[in-house]
Amino acid sequence: MTAPTDRPIRVMLVDDQNLVRQGVRSLLGLAPGIEVVAEAADGREAIETIPQIKPDVVLMDMRMPVMSGLEAVQTLARLGQLPPTIILTTFDDDQLVLAGIKAGAKGYLLKDVSLDQLVGAIQAVAGGGSLVQPAVTQRLLSGLEHMRNDFVSLDRPDPLTERETEILRLMAGGFSNKEIANSLGVAEGTIKNHVSNILSKLGVRDRTRAVLKAFELQLV
Numbered sequence: 001m002t003a004p005t006d007r008p009i010r011v012m013l014v015d016d017q018n019l020v021r022q023g024v025r026s027l028l029g030l031a032p033g034i035e036v037v038a039e040a041a042d043g044r045e046a047i048e049t050i051p052q053i054k055p056d057v058v059l060m061d062m063r064m065p066v067m068s069g070l071e072a073v074q075t076l077a078r079l080g081q082l083p084p085t086i087i088l089t090t091f092d093d094d095q096l097v098l099a100g101i102k103a104g105a106k107g108y109l110l111k112d113v114s115l116d117q118l119v120g121a122i123q124a125v126a127g128g129g130s131l132v133q134p135a136v137t138q139r140l141l142s143g144l145e146h147m148r149n150d151f152v153s154l155d156r157p158d159p160l161t162e163r164e165t166e167i168l169r170l171m172a173g174g175f176s177n178k179e180i181a182n183s184l185g186v187a188e189g190t191i192k193n194h195v196s197n198i199l200s201k202l203g204v205r206d207r208t209r210a211v212l213k214a215f216e217l218q219l220v
Helices: 018-028 043-053 069-079 094-103 115-126 134-142 162-172 177-184 188-202 207-216
Strands: 009-014 034-040 057-060 085-089 107-110
Touching: 009 018, 009 043, 009 115, 018 034, 018 115, 034 043, 043 057, 043 069, 057 069, 057 115, 069 085, 069 094, 085 094, 085 115, 094 107, 094 207, 107 115, 162 177, 162 188, 162 207, 177 188, 188 207
Parallel strands: 009 034, 009 057, 057 085, 085 107
Antiparallel strands: none
């Protein structure tokens, strides 16, 4: 998947561990088309910096002192200032991840992902896509029951058409509307209409929830 812009994707790192930030910065420095433009050591610093820097993508740790990553995501979303955000963590805390996605994060990766996986994730969310790492999908879904009332409805949705199922699979791969349109040889507006129908049939509000529910119902 190629970066959806002709300038570098501007990334901000939010993690309380300086060594982690240095390591991720060094890795991303090897990736063409990506530039780390800012760092923060806690959620409060992040919510002060992000509106000024306006990064294209934020890599957000969840467990930090002063203010957690979850609180930062929730605050930025409430202010309408949340950039496309990937939860990047070593913790297998599914409830935090689900809460982060519910608040508006576009996806979740463990910190042991490869550089190629990380770059692909950054490109996906910068292009308007979402990301659910397959290795953790089942664990995430196992926690959905605990959030049944305020996350997604797990009732069987209205049947999807063959084309809607095809588009849903591409959404699960993290592709943006534009990339899906190019892949299928149709107008981007047509894909937007299909995505709107998919969200309506699944009874969800956004693409990330659509992908999670599709996995839960084994639609993809």
